[in-house]
Amino acid sequence: MITPVSETRFEGLVHRGKVRDTYDIGGGRLLMIATDRISAFDVILPNPIPGKGLILAQMSAFWFRHTRNVMPNHFIGLASDRKALADIPATGALAGLPQEMGPRAMVIKKARRIDVECVVRAYLAGTAWAEYRKSGTVHGVRLPSGLRESDRLPELMFTPSTKAESGHDEPLTWDQTVRMIGEETSVRLREASFRVFKSAAAHAERRGMIIADTKFEFGWVGGELTLIDELLTPDSSRFWAADAYRPGETQAAFDKQFLRDWLLSTGWNRQPPAPSLPEDVIARTRERYELALQRLTGS
Ligand SMILES: Nc1ncnc2c1ncn2[C@@H]1O[C@H](COP(=O)(O)OP(=O)(O)O)[C@@H](O)[C@H]1O
Numbered sequence: 001m002i003t004p005v006s007e008t009r010f011e012g013l014v015h016r017g018k019v020r021d022t023y024d025i026g027g028g029r030l031l032m033i034a035t036d037r038i039s040a041f042d043v044i045l046p047n048p049i050p051g052k053g054l055i056l057a058q059m060s061a062f063w064f065r066h067t068r069n070v071m072p073n074h075f076i077g078l079a080s081d082r083k084a085l086a087d088i089p090a091t092g093a094l095a096g097l098p099q100e101m102g103p104r105a106m107v108i109k110k111a112r113r114i115d116v117e118c119v120v121r122a123y124l125a126g127t128a129w130a131e132y133r134k135s136g137t138v139h140g141v142r143l144p145s146g147l148r149e150s151d152r153l154p155e156l157m158f159t160p161s162t163k164a165e166s167g168h169d170e171p172l173t174w175d176q177t178v179r180m181i182g183e184e185t186s187v188r189l190r191e192a193s194f195r196v197f198k199s200a201a202a203h204a205e206r207r208g209m210i211i212a213d214t215k216f217e218f219g220w221v222g223g224e225l226t227l228i229d230e231l232l233t234p235d236s237s238r239f240w241a242a243d244a245y246r247p248g249e250t251q252a253a254f255d256k257q258f259l260r261d262w263l264l265s266t267g268w269n270r271q272p273p274a275p276s277l278p279e280d281v282i283a284r285t286r287e288r289y290e291l292a293l294q295r296l297t298g299s
């Protein structure tokens with residue numbers, strides 16, 4: 001039985017996000033601990049999903065290793081990986097980190113974040129489908145008519161959005177992105193996003209999975225453009241099973257859709273506090289995350 005981790009309290013906390021607690025451990029490095037918190041509609045729910053953080057950290061670690069040859073990233077190693085951390089001094093929160101926290105904690109290079117969420121879409125889903133149905137466009141770009149929900153897009157699309165400190169992210173047009181971060185960086189972000197996406201999607205396909213869309217974050221480490229944050233987890237991506245893929249309808253993603261549906265069925269108004277989750281909703285949500293890890297990484 002896994003003891004759920006709702007919150008961590010070590011020295012050097014720099015950020016407590018919806019899901020992860022981040023500590024500065026000195027030397028230009030951070031320790032990012034994935035807790036078992038879960039959010040829906042941007043509200044943190046009262047119950048943790050035991051083991052979810054562990055699954056997210058393992059998945060990110062897998063993808064950072066898998067894509068390191070196509071794009072530099074911030075990942076140094078999981079805190080439980082002695083070999084990867086051999087040259088890293090155990091300072092700050094890393095020093096006294098309880099052993100059971102190791103596999104859910106990533107040691108990463110601290111970056112100067114670029115405040116753009118780099119969304120890549122290969123399939124027509126979510127807000128993109130909503131926009132297409134209404135206006136025939138995705139991110140303002142006109143697409144061929146007659147596409148169905150969940151259809152594969154004619155080509156990969158880069159649909160960035162703002163990285164809002166609080167509240168909802170807003171779509172950023174290409175021109176807005178260029179005004180914010182410059183044309184050269186915009187082009188590099190799009191190119192890097194496509195490269196990482198293609199590498200991951202090819203792997204997923206070999207394992208019978210579809211990556212419908214995902215969100216990347218980038219930053220600068222020294223002068224180097226670097227992939228940061230979490231990578232290709234169910235919290236940042238839509239994963240579908242290829243053998244269950246049925247265009248023309250909403251696909252069952254390996255994420256918290258089940259939880260969202262349950263929340264809406266209670267009549268909750270999406271304002272905090274959220275209702276307390278029944279055991280079976282917790283168990284089934286956890287199952288989806290576990291299945292995603294197994295199917296994508298084989299572990
Ligand atoms: N290598 C890095 N350097 C600096 N900041 C990072 C790095 N990787 C991720 N971050 C930032 O750390 C935070 C992670 O916390 P998260 O739990 O995702 O919170 P949020 O709810 O703010 O997204 C995010 O703000 C993310 O942009």
Ligand SMILES: [Mg+2]
Pocket residue numbers: 017
């Ligand atoms: Mg985040």
